[in-house]
Amino acid sequence: MLRFLMWMLLSCCAILPAVAKEQLTVDLVNEPASLDPHRQWNPDSYYVYRNLFDNLLSRDDDGQIVGEIATQWHYASPTQVDFTLRRDVKFHDGQPLTADDVAFSLKRIIDPAFASPQRGQFDSIIEAQALAPDVLRVTTASPYPALLAQLVKLSIVPRHVLEAVGDQAFNLAPIGSGPYRFARWQRGVAVLLTRNSEYWGREGAFASALFRPVPDAATRLADVQSGSADLVVSLDSDQAAQLEHAAQAKLLSVATERVSYVSFNTFRPPFNDQRVRRAAALAIDRQALDQALLGGREQIVNQLLTPAHVGFSADLADLPYDPAQAKAILASVGELAQLPVELATTPVFDQRIVQALQQMLTEVGFNVRISVVDMASFLQRMNGDASQTANFAFVRYSCACQDADGVLYPLLYSQNRTQYKDPAIDALLLQARSLLDAQQRQPLYRAVNLRLNEQVAVVPLFQSVSLYGAAKALQWQPTANESLFLNRMAWRP
Amino acid sequence: MSRLQTLLPRLIQALITLLGVVTLVFFLQRLAGDPVLLMLPETATAQEISALRHSLGFDRPLWLQYLSFLASAVHLDLGDSLVQQVSVLSIIASRLPYTLALAAAALFIAIGLGIPMGAVLAMSSKRWLRGALEVLLAIVQSVPTFWSGMLLMLIFALTLGWLPASGSGTWQHLLLPALALGLFNLASFARITQRALSEELARDYVRSAVARGVGPMRLLLRHLSRNAALPLLAVAGLEVASLLAGAVVVEGLFAWPGLGQLSLQAILSRDFPLIQAIVLLGAFCTIGLNLLTDVLYGVLDPRIKHAQVSR
Numbered sequence: 105m106l107r108f109l110m111w112m113l114l115s116c117c118a119i120l121p122a123v124a125k126e127q128l129t130v131d132l133v134n135e136p137a138s139l140d141p142h143r144q145w146n147p148d149s150y151y152v153y154r155n156l157f158d159n160l161l162s163r164d165d166d167g168q169i170v171g172e173i174a175t176q177w178h179y180a181s182p183t184q185v186d187f188t189l190r191r192d193v194k195f196h197d198g199q200p201l202t203a204d205d206v207a208f209s210l211k212r213i214i215d216p217a218f219a220s221p222q223r224g225q226f227d228s229i230i231e232a233q234a235l236a237p238d239v240l241r242v243t244t245a246s247p248y249p250a251l252l253a254q255l256v257k258l259s260i261v262p263r264h265v266l267e268a269v270g271d272q273a274f275n276l277a278p279i280g281s282g283p284y285r286f287a288r289w290q291r292g293v294a295v296l297l298t299r300n301s302e303y304w305g306r307e308g309a310f311a312s313a314l315f316r317p318v319p320d321a322a323t324r325l326a327d328v329q330s331g332s333a334d335l336v337v338s339l340d341s342d343q344a345a346q347l348e349h350a351a352q353a354k355l356l357s358v359a360t361e362r363v364s365y366v367s368f369n370t371f372r373p374p375f376n377d378q379r380v381r382r383a384a385a386l387a388i389d390r391q392a393l394d395q396a397l398l399g400g401r402e403q404i405v406n407q408l409l410t411p412a413h414v415g416f417s418a419d420l421a422d423l424p425y426d427p428a429q430a431k432a433i434l435a436s437v438g439e440l441a442q443l444p445v446e447l448a449t450t451p452v453f454d455q456r457i458v459q460a461l462q463q464m465l466t467e468v469g470f471n472v473r474i475s476v477v478d479m480a481s482f483l484q485r486m487n488g489d490a491s492q493t494a495n496f497a498f499v500r501y502s503c504a505c506q507d508a509d510g511v512l513y514p515l516l517y518s519q520n521r522t523q524y525k526d527p528a529i530d531a532l533l534l535q536a537r538s539l540l541d542a543q544q545r546q547p548l549y550r551a552v553n554l555r556l557n558e559q560v561a562v563v564p565l566f567q568s569v570s571l572y573g574a575a576k577a578l579q580w581q582p583t584a585n586e587s588l589f590l591n592r593m594a595w596r597p
Numbered sequence: 598m599s600r601l602q603t604l605l606p607r608l609i610q611a612l613i614t615l616l617g618v619v620t621l622v623f624f625l626q627r628l629a630g631d632p633v634l635l636m637l638p639e640t641a642t643a644q645e646i647s648a649l650r651h652s653l654g655f656d657r658p659l660w661l662q663y664l665s666f667l668a669s670a671v672h673l674d675l676g677d678s679l680v681q682q683v684s685v686l687s688i689i690a691s692r693l694p695y696t697l698a699l700a701a702a703a704l705f706i707a708i709g710l711g712i713p714m715g716a717v718l719a720m721s722s723k724r725w726l727r728g729a730l731e732v733l734l735a736i737v738q739s740v741p742t743f744w745s746g747m748l749l750m751l752i753f754a755l756t757l758g759w760l761p762a763s764g765s766g767t768w769q770h771l772l773l774p775a776l777a778l779g780l781f782n783l784a785s786f787a788r789i790t791q792r793a794l795s796e797e798l799a800r801d802y803v804r805s806a807v808a809r810g811v812g813p814m815r816l817l818l819r820h821l822s823r824n825a826a827l828p829l830l831a832v833a834g835l836e837v838a839s840l841l842a843g844a845v846v847v848e849g850l851f852a853w854p855g856l857g858q859l860s861l862q863a864i865l866s867r868d869f870p871l872i873q874a875i876v877l878l879g880a881f882c883t884i885g886l887n888l889l890t891d892v893l894y895g896v897l898d899p900r901i902k903h904a905q906v907s908r
Contacts (some may be wrong), residue, residue, distance in 0.1 A: 131763075131852075134862060137680045145638045163840055205732070219652040224641045275682055291681075292854030293693040318763050318852040319861075322747060326762035330754050358656075480867050483634035504638070514642070 113542075116574045125595055128578075130588065131324045131336040135292060135317035140275040141259035142213050145221040151337070151588045152295055152315050153525040155308075157259035157280035158193060160206060161252060165581050165592070167412055167506060169252050173201065174240075174259060187240045193305045195262045195281045203234035208263040210242065224506070225254050225346075234563045248396060253414070256585075263405040283308045283576040283591040292317065297590070309594040328573035335578060335588070339571040340454070341399035344482040347573050358582040361401055361412045362502035363511075364453070366461070366563040368426050369497075369523035370593075371490035374440040379433050381560035383441075384496070385423060386430035386466040388461065390565055402566035407553040408501070409512055410567040412584040413506025414542050416550035423557065423564070430468040444471045448494035450482035457565075458498050491525045500568060504585060508549045509537055516552070516561075524561040607891070611884045618880040621672070622873060623663055629719055631655040632867030653679065666873070667886070671719065675877070676870035678863075683902055685874040689856065693878075695765060696855030699778065699848070700840045702771055706779030707786050712829070715790025719798065730787075738784035746777035746850045763852035774851040778843050782836050789832045797864035827898060830891060832888040837884050 112194050132151055138144035141153045160522040162172040171177075193201040210232035213220045228251065233245040243339050244251060265279050278286050283305065285296035295315045299308045316335070318324045325343045327333035332351050339347070339355075347355040363513040366388070368375040390404045406423050409416045434441040445465075449458045455476070462472045473496055487495055500539070503510030515522050529552055536548040556562060570586055633650045634641075641649075650656050654665075669676060675685045714734070718727055737745075753773060754762035764770050797803060798821070806816055844857035852858070856875060863871040 138682055140682075144636075144684060216648055217652075219649050221637050221641075221649070223648075224638060224645045227642075227645070272682070290854075292695070293686055316764060316852065317858075318855070319858065320851050322854055323750065323763045323850060326750050326755055330758060330762055332754075332761050333762070478629075478865065480632055480635045481629050486631045487634060487643075531862060585886075593748070 125577075126311040128312060128313045128335065128593070130315045130591065131318040131333040132315055133317070133319055133321075133324075133329050133338050136295060138275055139278045139286065139289070139295070140356050141261065141280075142209070142218070142220045142222060142276060145270075147337075147586060148317070152297070153278070153280075154282070154587050155284040155297055155313070156278055156282045157261065158201070158282050158288055159256060160187065160258045160260065161256045161505070163256055163585055165583055167584055169256060173206065177252075179540070180241065183244045183494070184243075185242050185251065187236070187242070189238045189240060189275070190304065191238050193281050193483065194304070195265070196279045196285045196300060197262070197265065199262060199264060200237075201260060201262070201281050202237045203240040204237070205263050206240050206258075206260050207234050208266075209258060209260045211536065212261070212266075213258075222257065225257060228254075235312040247538055247540050249537065249542070249545060250414075250505055250507040250509040252535070253505040253510065257504065261551055275583045278325055283589075284313060287312065303591075306591045307507065308591040310590065313590050319458045325573060328575065331575065332543070334364065334571075334575040335580070335593075336573040337570075337588075338374055339573055341397070341401060341571070343573075344401070344571045345399060348596070352576060353573050354572050354576050356580065357401060357569050358584060359410065359412070360502065360570050360586055361410050361504070361506050361569050361584050362500050363408050363410060363566055364402075364457070364498070364500040364565045365408060366565075367486075367497050367499055367522050367524075368561065369490060369493050369495050370525075370561065371523055372493075372495060374443045374445065375495055377437060378442055378560060379437055383430040383468065384465060384470065385436075385560050385563045386426045387435070387464050387470070389425045389427075389464060390423075390449070390561060391425070393457055394566065397454070397460060398569075401569045403569075405564045405567050406557070407564055408458060408515065408556070408562065409422040409553070410506055410584075412506050413508050414506065415512075415513065415536075415545060417546070417550040417553055420550070420553055420557070427464075427468050434469045437566065441469055442471065443472055445495040446473050446475050448475050448477070448485060448497040449499075450477060450479045452479050452546040453498055453500060461498060495522055506584065508545070509533075512549065512552055513537065516556075522562060524559075524563070526555065526559065529555055600830075607888060611888065612614070614884055615877070615880050619873065619877055620663075622876045623666060624659070626867070626869060626872055627659060627662075629788045630867075632776045632869070635866055636679070646687070656813040670877075675874040678868050678871045680863075680866050680871075685871045685883070688859070688871065689874055689878060692854060692856050692859045693852060696841065696844055696857060698771060698856055699774055699844060699853055700837065701784065702775035703778035703840055703843075704833075704837065706775055707782040707840075708833070710779075710789045711783040713784025715787040716794060716817060718787065719794035734787055735782045739750045741846075742777050742781050743846050743850055745780060745849055746774070749773050750851075765854055766851075770851075770853075774847045774853045777850070778840060778847045781843060782840060784830055785836055786829070786838075789828050790825065794821055797806055797821045797824050801888070827894065828891055830890060833835075834886050837886055839880065 129173040132148045134148045136149040137146055137523035138149055139153050141157050159172045160174050161169055164170045173193060174187050176479060177185055177187045177188055180186050189203055195201055210226065212218055213222050213226050216231055228244045229242055233241050235241050262279055266274050283300050283303045285300050287296040289295045289299045295310060298312045305375045315589060318327060321339055321343055325346065327338045327426050329350050329352060344355050347353055370376050370379050394400055394402050394404060406420045407417060447462060458474055462474055465472045486497060502516065513533050516529055518530055532548050532552050538546045539545050570582060572582055574580065577596045579596050580592060607653040633646055633655060637646060637649060654662065677683060678688055680686050681688060695844060712729055717732055721727055750762045750773060760769050760773055844855055845861055848855045848857035860875050880890055
């Protein structure tokens with residue numbers, strides 16, 4: 105009897121790892137705010153819901169736009185695009201996905217009454233109509249070159265379900281057509297998804313996936329090191345260094361499309377003077393910041409775009425580091441240089457960088473005071489009246505669309521987000537917006553970037569890197585658009 | 598009837614305090630602005646920002662927002678979370694059991710270890726033992742929970758692999774956060790026990806009991822414990838509030854899905870209805886615990902009950 109019990113115990117121990125591998129456990133920072141893809145826009149939500157829903161278009165692992173529900177598309181006119189859709193896609197309740205569902209999804213987002221946070225990404229669209237069950241026409245107000253890049257973010261919801269149950273009930277038990285089905289959401293604890301074995305595309309390698317909120321990065325690191333999580337997100341460079349020699353876990357990293365930069369308030373002294381802005385730019389040693397604080401992982405950039413963006417200019421000169429010249433400029437501007445300057449930031453951004461920036465600028469003669477506020481207050485200040493906004497700020501930005509229009513237009517056109525206004529840049533951005541051909545747009549964006557560097561409107565610093573911790577056996581290549589597609593992951597055979 | 602007469606003014610006082618707390622929180626959280634910019638992507642234009650602000654009602658005058666909140670609150674409708682878009686009461690109901698379990702386990706550890714340690718400090722004749730306990734108490738009281746929590750995680754989850762570093766669902770998940778929280782509060786119980794017992798030991802009835810040949814255990818359990826319980830009870834009421842405050846840090850560290858973690862998320866995302874509901878619940882519990890402590894005082898010491906009634 106004792107021998108039998110021992111055998112049972114050993115058998116259980118032997119099969120435990122194999123059973124555990126059937127489920128992938130992912131540690132997010134917070135739980136999803138919503139699983140209705142049109143209701144919320146933050147990474148912890150879309151990490152999960154992008155596995156529940158199919159998108160009209162997607163990006164492959166190389167970042168190229170490819171069809172997902174759409175198989176092909178063509179411009180019927182400069183403002184109309186016709187998409188041909190797959191006919192073999194079914195929602196998790198067995199109903200077919202048609203062009204009518206796609207049109208419904210788009211109209212739902214652009215409806216002002218629905219107040220979708222994603223509306224700004226689709227507001228160039230004025231109409232979406234199903235020409236046939238498998239043909240969709242999307243009409244924009246004017247030619248819009250970033251349309252396809254924005255449509256990559258369009259998740260398709262089932263019209264019949266939403267009309268039957270309403271928004272609230274759908275949010276609690278979402279039904280999509282993606283490679284995973286919604287199984288359970290225990291508030292604050294975890295979201296469980298199970299594999300959709302009738303999926304039309306690549307089937308997921310895991311029978312189920314559990315997404316848990318783990319707010320503390322050190323705990324996420326401990327989880328992946330101890331094997332209680334298979335994948336963890338949002339690590340910093342110090343934590344990444346710990347994973348390099350870990351026994352059970354490994355580091356995965358990818359250069360994202362997110363750029364960190366210093367933004368000047370050009371409406372207030374002293375940074376209303378281009379010479380003072382140049383002095384500040386010359387005082388920043390980006391190489392040292394990257395090597396000393398970021399483990400040399402970030403890519404130094406000379407523009408607000410990255411190689412992942414359409415419109416990136418590969419031939420721009422690097423921004424120089426010359427503290428001696430910075431001191432000379434400050435000496436020549438007189439009293440302006442003595443004015444105290446406020447550097448605004450928020451704890452979400454790397455505070456080590458902020459403190460190092462303060463140090464570097466102080467060394468050449470600036471009188472810098474750091475002002476740290478929570479994210480909501482920070483955004484409020486940055487969007488507020490220029491006379492009340494800090495002198496400069498350390499920020500990061502991503503349009504999640506990998507297109508220059510998505511970055512430069514919202515940031516710069518008529519002083520939208522940066523405290524800088526330049527009619528020459530406005531004209532270039534408007535012209536680039538009206539052209540559909542990427543090759544024709546390229547020189548215009550190059551001209552914008554050259555002008556920005558010449559005027560020192562901003563100081564681009566780094567292309568941010570996303571750092572993930574993963575179980576040694578997990579095969580996955582993270583991508584620039586910061587998505588976790590479960591059906592692109594697998595266990596090493 | 599007499600008990601009711603005593604309690605009625607206290608209940609009215611409690612309601613006024615509740616209203617004051619909620620009013621203060623309502624206006625304080627709005628001083629720094631609204632959550633609209635947090636809810637929108639970075640690409641949002643000024644028009645989209647004002648459209649969302651309008652649809653959420655944050656462009657209405659503050660007094661109007663306050664009155665509509667009060668009107669809903671008296672019907673026990675505390676609204677939907679701005680972020681999760683489900684009823685705040687259902688969110689709190691799903692998180693509350695976790696915090697209660699954590700607080701109970703931590704309290705059990707704090708009381709279960711703190712009171713015997715206090716008794717040893719007060720009654721033991723071994724100087725080395727008292728010295729060692731004093732040092733131990735000084736350490737657990739001065740180490741902040743975020744640090745002791747990390748240390749516990751490093752030892753028991755990463756090095757030994759005995760317990761999970763985070764999560765919930767089993768007693769193993771509860772152990773590390775309860776230890777981190779309980780150890781920090783243990784010292785208060787030990788010190789109060791030590792002081793209360795020392796005071797009682799100096800009284801005449803103890804000396805006569807010892808003279809009658811009553812042994813130390815019997816003395817402690819039969820004679821001292823009831824008299825020393827009064828200050829302990831007062832401390833326990835305060836310590837529960839302190840445990841709930843400490844839970845914010847511990848729950849965040851161990852990803853324990855309780856109200857502490859929820860509060861922090863709600864504050865960072867400026868989820869006004871959720872913050873209001875959590876504060877209302879916190880105030881309700883604190884005021885309720887104080888009332889309960891007062892009542893228990895009367896049960897333990899009839900002199901207090903009589904004093905309350907005659908007043």
